[in-house]
Amino acid sequence: MEDFQHVGYSKEVIEFVAVAKEFCDFVETIPTMERKDVLQRLQKFIPLIYLKGSLLPACECEEEGLAEDTVTEEQYNYLFGELHRLFGEYDEYLEVFDESMQYSEAPVVHSISEKVCDIYQDLKNFITTFRCGIPEIIGEALWMLNNNFELYWGKACAEVLRAVHQAVYRLADDERKM
Template sequence: MEDNFEHIVYSKNVIEFVTVANEFCLLLENSAKTDKLEFVETAQKLLPLLYLKASMLPKNELELEEEVEKFVTEADWEYIHSSVKTRMGAHDEFLEVFEDEMEYSDTPLISSISENFADIYQDLKDFITSYKIGTLEVMNDSLWDLNNNFYQLWGQKLVNTLRPIHKLIADKESLKDDDNISSSIHENIDLSGSIFSQRQREWGEENE
């Protein structure tokens, strides 16, 4: 593969996607320090942009025989899930209609913003991490994984979650924090050896 900046992973559409994806990941990572109204309003703006940029990613072919490394751990996923769930409070759950199980269900299906966001985060953060530290071959195959997962997994979760986010903004529901949320919800989550303890500080410095 060509070892230069003309490679597909450095194309305009990929770089723009990385920028938006990184902003979305930072929003979720800092959700415990953001009030509910600001969190929802920011998500309302980022979700459509994230979908648009993902739909414009170039298609490519796999180059490596082995799968690319994944960086987001179960602890990382739980950290994001718990943070967003606590931030959303009573507004976290919503009725789902775009699920395969709905066809065979006699009862309404319940989904959650926090679970969908954590799943989306996992794919985005894995890609961003590979993009920042990987070789061209790793970056290329991570892009392939991201494209595939967008159409098979997280793209649908994104548009599903935009519905309740839009409703909260449109109806002007009570988005003020229900209580003063303490950061103590994270104290019982073991992040040793996780992507956060390894890289969050250096990435935070890059985005200051």
């Protein structure tokens, strides 16, 4: 019973897991969907994921090396290729907040597909680990998720939302012109 008092079973984590699972299921079905539908759903998912990620409780990692990554490079590359194909000319965008931009004379180009896959990878790794039900492993996975939110996938959410917003309305304009 005391295991359910663990921070990994807090209301915020449970709510995050529900949203993350729904997002990951969505990303896995993207190859069967229409571009417009995918972009419109991403426009709604990305802020929700960011919000739920920002509300996760802090967690100290007592033991390291218990949680394992479950998304393989092959899975990542497959999803990236499918998303890149689907988004086509709407996939790439200029990113002004990229740290490497200060050293670059050329614009820094990012990809909606890559950012969505980066977010997916961290979330899928967490929810897969969460399913094990072992508090020590969940604690490490939560610590990693929080750390990666600060350094990677939280930034990816913030960056890609602007690009998705632009793509949604560019696509709508392009459809009206047809």
